[in-house]
């Protein structure tokens with residue numbers, strides 16, 4: 001009896017300690033790549049490969065930036081990334097909110113079949129889309145055009161589904177009908193009543209879309225041909241080569257590429273998490 | 283003006299017919315109550331009048347014009363929803379002024395009209411608040427205010443008080459009745475609360491399985507129900523109905539005797555008789571029909587007795603105003619009916635006039 005209680009009490013003390021240790025080690029492992037990215041961004045290529053590798057910031061960041069901008073149209077790539085991510089977010093929010101609202105609130109012919117079709121696109125593995133995407137974009141003459149990156153995904157199944165579920169869960173039909181009786185047009189109802197109430201869902205969807213576009217590598221790889229039309233992930237990848245990779249410059253570019261997301265995440269992590277779990281608990 | 287005419291109105295969803303031909307004339311300025319058991323089609327009918335539900339048969343006229351396919355906003359009707367349906371992201375003033383804004387009326391004029399409606403409903407101090415900052419009763423007022431601001435020719439209410447607590451419901455009931463008297467506008471009011479129906483309506487339309495069971499003034503329906511459904515629906519506790527097979531039973535004989543004594547007698551033999559609980563009296567054992575008290579509910583001002591009569595399945599309700607509190611379960615009593623108030627029904631449930 002006595003031994004059992006003593007072991008259990010020591011286990012009680014040990015358990016949170018172990019948990020903290022585990023989370024701490026896990027956290028360090030997750031953060032290490034970021035740390036080294038920022039540190040290496042301030043060192044030249046030779047410093048990076050010295051032994052032991054540098055663990056603290058150096059003073060080569062300006063030099064790295066010079067190499068970066070001489071090898072790449074870096075600022076242009078950055079601007080393009082921003083433009084594509086912003087446009088992608090805007091169009092996705094517009095079309096997914098319209099589609100999700102329609103599927104949630106309206107009755108129309110073939111509604112179930114259409115919805116099944118939209119959802120069915122989730123089942124198609126993305127690599128199967130690569131060649132058709134290229135062929136379609138080529139046929140449209142959209143190769144090397146930013147719109148090839150933000151138009152095709154604007155009405156996507158995930159977004160439509162997210163909005164539809166949100167509308168079903170939190171926009172009462174009465175509200176739409178009240179607005180209709182108040183003389184609001186259908187477009188007006190969408191704009192003045194539904195969109196404002198969709199804000200939490202749109203915030204989440206917007207963030208997810210922005211991040212996905214920002215990190216998108218395969219998309220631009222398929223449709224962008226000339227280096228001045230590359231977005232950042234692709235441009236930075238082009239910096240690597242088997243023989244002559246400017247690792248310092250690459251790290252500087254990567255660090256700059258990470259900054260917008262870090263800022264975005266700090267501003268909105270609460271919204272992101274709240275949106276993803278909304279409806280999970282009522 | 284606000285005269286609403288329903289001519290053979292029907293509604294089907296696919297193959298199920300939920301409204302089966304309703305003919306009704308709601309006069310200008312009338313307070314019409316739709317009442318009936320759950321699922322009988324009250325809301326559907328109201329929503330067809332509002333234009334929120336398509337009409338699949340018949341004609342709907344407002345002020346003599348067919349409006350079957352007219353847009354909801356163009357019918358001159360305003361609806362108050364059970365859920366209030368206030369726009370959560372707008373203040374009370376914006377909620378109330380929304381229809382005016384949609385109609386292109388300027389901010390100053392809007393503020394004036396909203397202010398006047400707010401005064402009528404005594405919610406002026408709430409105008410800057412959001413719906414989430416209001417109590418249920420206040421939200422209800424705002425919803426009514428939003429309807430008033432539109433100056434409709436017909437108000438439509440779908441169980442507007444059912445989310446309020448009992449005390450507030452009584453207050454709002456009185457207030458709505460007063461509002462109707464002040465505005466003089468036609469109101470169509472859906473409820474399943476028969477007290478609301480009896481006290482508020484100029485006339486009541488009782489729905490039963492997608493049809494109208496009877497339309498008339500509250501007391502008319504109560505005293506002269508057209509059929510057993512209406513007789514059973516109005517009145518609490520329920521009317522006592524007794525079937526013909528017990529033709530030789532003392533109670534049947536007694537009630538039949540009451541019927542025969544009435545001047546209008548001399549028609550087909552009834553197959554069911556009905557007496558309301560307040561028209562049954564307790565008489566000394568030996569006179570009247572013997573019965574046993576099974577349960578007595580003492581409400582203070584009266585007692586509801588549930589009594590068993592030998593040879594008849596089911597209990598009879600009777601409401602005794604005198605002798606409150608003196609009956610216990612098991613007491614033997616005699617019961618007798620008021621001669622004037624026994625109702626007779628034929629085999630199809632229709633009342634024999």
Ligand SMILES: Nc1ncnc2c1ncn2[C@@H]1O[C@H](COP(=O)(O)OP(=O)(O)OP(=O)(O)O)[C@@H](O)[C@H]1O
Pocket residue numbers: 295298300318319320321322323324325326327474
């Ligand atoms: N969209 C629909 N599809 C099929 N049937 C429906 C639909 N809407 C309503 N109904 C049916 O129509 C009937 C009438 O419904 P309605 O809402 O008018 O009843 P109600 O009298 O208002 O009842 P309650 O007192 O419960 O509100 C019900 O049997 C209901 O099942």
Ligand SMILES: [Mg+2]
Pocket residue numbers: 324325326
């Ligand atoms: Mg209803």
